[in-house]
Amino acid sequence: MELKQFSKYFTFWMIWAALALLFVSFLPWRFQVNDDELMMWLVSGAYTGTTESFAVFLHPFLSWSFSKLYFFAPSIPWYPITWFVGMYLSFLTWLRTLEKMALPKNQRLLLTLLLFGFYIHFLFFLQFSIVSAFAIAAGWVARWENSRDEKKKSSLFPSDVLIIFGFLVRPIVLFLFLFASLGIWWCWYRKSSLAKNLALPLLIGIVGGITFWIWVSTQNMQDIKEVNRLRSQVFDHPVLQLQKDQFRDSNPDLYHFSNGLIDFHTHPELTDKLPDWKDLLDQKRANVVNLLGIKAALTTFIAHEHLLLGLFGLLLVFSFLIQPKWTILGLGGLLGVLVLASPFVLIKVQVYGIIFLVAMVCTPLIPSPKSPADTLINSLIFISISVLAYHVYSFTRSAENLIPGDDLGIDLAGLPPNAQTYLIGKGDYYRDLLFDKPLPFQLLGWPTLLPTTQRKDEGARNFYFVDSATYFNNRKYFLHLERKESRSSMILLASPSCLD
Numbered sequence: 001m002e003l004k005q006f007s008k009y010f011t012f013w014m015i016w017a018a019l020a021l022l023f024v025s026f027l028p029w030r031f032q033v034n035d036d037e038l039m040m041w042l043v044s045g046a047y048t049g050t051t052e053s054f055a056v057f058l059h060p061f062l063s064w065s066f067s068k069l070y071f072f073a074p075s076i077p078w079y080p081i082t083w084f085v086g087m088y089l090s091f092l093t094w095l096r097t098l099e100k101m102a103l104p105k106n107q108r109l110l111l112t113l114l115l116f117g118f119y120i121h122f123l124f125f126l127q128f129s130i131v132s133a134f135a136i137a138a139g140w141v142a143r144w145e146n147s148r149d150e151k152k153k154s155s156l157f158p159s160d161v162l163i164i165f166g167f168l169v170r171p172i173v174l175f176l177f178l179f180a181s182l183g184i185w186w187c188w189y190r191k192s193s194l195a196k197n198l199a200l201p202l203l204i205g206i207v208g209g210i211t212f213w214i215w216v217s218t219q220n221m222q223d224i225k226e227v228n229r230l231r232s233q234v235f236d237h238p239v240l241q242l243q244k245d246q247f248r249d250s251n252p253d254l255y256h257f258s259n260g261l262i263d264f265h266t267h268p269e270l271t272d273k274l275p276d277w278k279d280l281l282d283q284k285r286a287n288v289v290n291l292l293g294i295k296a297a298l299t300t301f302i303a304h305e306h307l308l309l310g311l312f313g314l315l316l317v318f319s320f321l322i323q324p325k326w327t328i329l330g331l332g333g334l335l336g337v338l339v340l341a342s343p344f345v346l347i348k349v350q351v352y353g354i355i356f357l358v359a360m361v362c363t364p365l366i367p368s369p370k371s372p373a374d375t376l377i378n379s380l381i382f383i384s385i386s387v388l389a390y391h392v393y394s395f396t397r398s399a400e401n402l403i404p405g406d407d408l409g410i411d412l413a414g415l416p417p418n419a420q421t422y423l424i425g426k427g428d429y430y431r432d433l434l435f436d437k438p439l440p441f442q443l444l445g446w447p448t449l450l451p452t453t454q455r456k457d458e459g460a461r462n463f464y465f466v467d468s469a470t471y472f473n474n475r476k477y478f479l480h481l482e483r484k485e486s487r488s489s490m491i492l493l494a495s496p497s498c499l500d
Contacts, residue, residue, distance in 0.1 A: 004061050011250045012114060015089050017119065022083055024123040024365045028399050032127040032349070034427055037434065038447055040061070040079040042236075044070045046439045048452045050445045056446060057128065057209060057230060062168040062216040077435060082132045084123065086165060093159050097142045105486045108405040110318060112399050114311050115360065117391070121351070122396055129350040132173040132404055136166035136201075137357035140177060143197050156200070163201055167208050173354065174205050180358045181248070183337075223448050230274040231262065231446060236346045237281040238288055242296050243422040251280075258426070259470060264448040297342035302352050307391050314380055314387075319363050321372035330362070359435070405432030408488040410464065412440040416461055425467030429490060441465070462495035 006014075032418065036210070041047035055063035069078040094115050139162030146157050151453050167174040180199055216225055227459045230291045234240065239259045240247070247255040255276055258411035264270055288297060302309065313407050319327040334355065338347060345351070408429060415421060422440040423430055437499040448454050464481060471478060471491045478493055486492035 001028065001294045005164075007099060009099055009108075010092075011060075013133075014092060015115070017088060017095075017116070020116070020120045021123060022261060024120065024395070025084070027124065027395055029124045029126060030123075030403055030431065031425060032125040032130075034443060034445075036083075036126065036128050037427060038443060038445070041439055042447070042450075043079065044437070045049060045074065046435075046437045047442065047447070048440055050452065052450075052452060054219065054221060054450075057170065059168040059171055059212055063213065071192075074437070080126060083126050083128065086131050086135055086169070087119060087164075090162055091115065093138040093142050093162060095140070096159075097145045100145050100316045104371060104377075106374060110377060110381050110384060111360070111363070113381065113388065115313055117307060117311050117384065117388050118353075118356065120388070121391065124398075127353075128352065129170045129173060130353045132166040132170035133177075133350070133354045133357050134163040134166075136168070136174055136177050137361055139163035139166065139460055140181075140197075140201065141361045143200070147197055157363075158375060164204055167204050171212060174201060176354055177358070178202060180354075182410060183363060184358075185281045215480065216333055227264075227271055227274070227449055228446050229448075230278060233389055234274055234281065235260075235262070235278045237342055238297055238346050239281045239284045241346055242288055242293065243284075243364060253279075253474055257475050259474055260444060261474060261477050262445050262448065263422075263432075265453075272456065276322070288343050294339055294342055297347055298338060301346070301348045304350055305352070306370070307387065308349070308352060308356065310387050312352070312359070314384055315356070315363060318372075318377070318380055319359070320395075321376055322363070330359075338393050402431065403428045407431060407486075408490060409433060409440075409491075411465070411486055411488050411492060415463055419463050421463045421465070421492075422466045424470055425465070425490060429465075462491075462494040464495075465490040467491075468494060 006124070031040075035057060039058060042052040043063050045067075047050040051067035053067045054060060054063040057065070066078055066082075069076070095112065097109055098115075101108070105113070114332040119134070122134070139159045142159035143163075144159055146159075161176070178198060178201060216222060235257065236255075236272065240254070244255060244258040247258065253273065257277070262270065287293065316331065318329065319330075341347070378415050409432065412421065412433075421441040422444060424444060427434075430441070438485075444446075461485075464478070465486070465488070466478070467490055471493075481495055482495035484494050
């Protein structure tokens with residue numbers, strides 16, 4: 001099917017997607033996880049004073065590129081801009097592909113609305129794993145659709161750039177898509193076109209993985225990568241995060257670790273404890289293999305993602321209308337995989353986001369014996385528009401829940417110039433300071449592994465701004481610190497070296 005340069009359908013949604021991006025940029029959007037914030041601070045130079053070329057989770061080529069962009073133009077927020085642009089281009093690629101598919105107009109509109117809802121939601125709650133997944137899925141589905149043309153089966157397509165981009169943002173996501181595609185091919189869609197289209201993504205993964213390993217090796221970062229791998233395996237262990245209270249008294253150090261109180265600077269012995277903790281958690285894995293444990297694993301991190309759940313529900317209903325048998329089998333298989341994986345993998349929002357995108361890739365491929373009644377599809381369209389309208393309205397009210405950062409800024413400004421300051425709490429507390437350079441505080445966690453974040457003055461005073469929930473749930477961790485007066489809603493603590 002040949003397309004005009006800009007059809008009415010494409011132009012309409014291209015403009016709406018651009019307006020949505022502009023709309024969100026003027027709202028109090030946020031990073032969904034502080035990994036994004038930390039990587040942005042590292043590559044921008046805000047964290048250490050020097051633009052860092054290694055940001056742990058990004059492919060080194062991308063983090064190096066960010067560091068050079070910030071070095072030559074430090075006033076431009078390159079990191080979030082790249083994520084916004086990546087999401088926008090991915091959405092446009094999805095549009096182009098849906099336009100090529102032989103779908104009835106109302107079905108294409110419904111799928112577009114679902115994708116638009118996903119797009120605008122994760123523009124507001126920016127998350128690098130989702131940016132990666134959205135780009136890879138867009139490039140993947142475009143490659144799949146383009147390869148239907150016999151003359152193009154071995155061709156490279158402009159949309160393949162999105163697969164490369166997605167890999168650079170979060171390498172592991174590409175391998176998850178490869179695994180999902182192999183499962184789809186093996187269990188359901190055994191067509192040679194799918195198998196052949198795995199070749200390029202697999203090549204990207206292999207070459208990218210080799211270059212990642214070479215860079216880490218030449219920069220002598222192997223030990224840091226290994227310790228961080230262990231840290232992640234312990235911190236994200238399902239037993240720890242779903243049943244952390246059982247360790248409050250029996251293993252308080254592990255309990256504090258589970259709440260993000262991870263400081264490899266002050267407590268280097270943590271490195272030696274990680275293997276033992278992992279073994280302990282592995283031995284307790286059977287504790288989560290029960291109905292309550294599985295329920296907690298599947299619902300804990302998705303319970304408040306109402307829009308994503310709603311989009312997923314609408315997609316399932318649409319899929320059921322097209323082909324009930326395949327939808328039931330697919331949903332049963334998905335639940336089976338999640339149940340089997342739940343004792344081994346922490347099923348976070350990112351996982352559900354990737355599953356939604358895989359389902360979006362597969363749904364148009366489902367063989368339909370008959371087209372659903374227009375009334376049913378139009379009803380789903382009406383519900384989708386209503387859900388999106390309410391969600392966008394809730395965005396406009398989000399400023400009402402912001403925590404003012406003025407008092408925290410005043411407290412930080414009043415500390416001694418050589419103070420070593422840590423902030424322990426959600427990103428909502430320091431949102432107003434997100435783009436400050438230099439950053440007036442540091443965070444605990446994996447950044448404390450990096451040599452460039454090591455304190456330069458061992459006699460420096462140590463201050464900790466702690467949110468009240470973390471403080472009262474981890475009182476033992478803070479016993480050696482003295483509480484100070486604070487203007488902000490955070491609790492200010494000082495180490496013995498700075499007691500009056």
